[in-house]
Amino acid sequence: MNLTIIQLGIMHLNDCVDLDQKALNGLWSKSQWEKELTDPKRICLGIIELETKKLLGLSAAWLVIDELQITFIAVHPLYQRKGLGKFLLSDLIKRSKLLKTNYIHLEVKDNNESAKAFYKIMGFKTVGFRSNFYKDGSDALILNKEINNKS
Structure with a gap:
């Protein structure tokens, strides 16, 4: 599989709702997803399979001063236990370090x-x-998770 992580936007709304329904039985409503995807203080990332453009995993987090609060992380049930969650969370941790947060x-x-x-x-x-x-x-x-920003 050829995968990439992208910043999700409002154009991904239906894909996020669909994946949420499949992975977590609809944890959030469509209006909650709309807010997540449009608020500039929130980070929404998705794992996309490049050939099919299918959303296989996603995460959402809020940046609150010097902390990152992960509010959602899920991988499509057919793609779980293949390292996608680790790929997604590792990217969030990397971004957290770039944002100079102290904790996730x-x-x-x-x-x-x-x-x-x-x-x-x-x-x-x-x-x-x-x-x-x-x-x-x-x-x-x-x-x-404490983020070490000294290095």
Whole structure:
């Protein structure tokens, strides 16, 4: 597969809604995606397969002063466990360093063992807990990664 990461914009709205539905059962509404894709303080990245132009993965994050808050990360179910999540998160970490942020934060369902293992491999540490965080009543773990901007 020939893949690239691009900055997503409003022209990708339907693809984002579709991938969200397939990967996470529609975590966000179309209007939420519209806001994510048009707000200049938000970063929306997508993994595109170059030959087909298909969106295979995407992430969204908010830049808040000197921190990056990852609000969404997903890979199409047919392409999971092929390194696309690592490709996407590594790009976000690289961008975070360029933006001179000090931390990256995210939440993950406390029962999502594969995601927790993935984030641990990527250098994230559990720093907190949110009770009843998700719309299905699940709890969330708060994870963060310190960004070393000294090098």
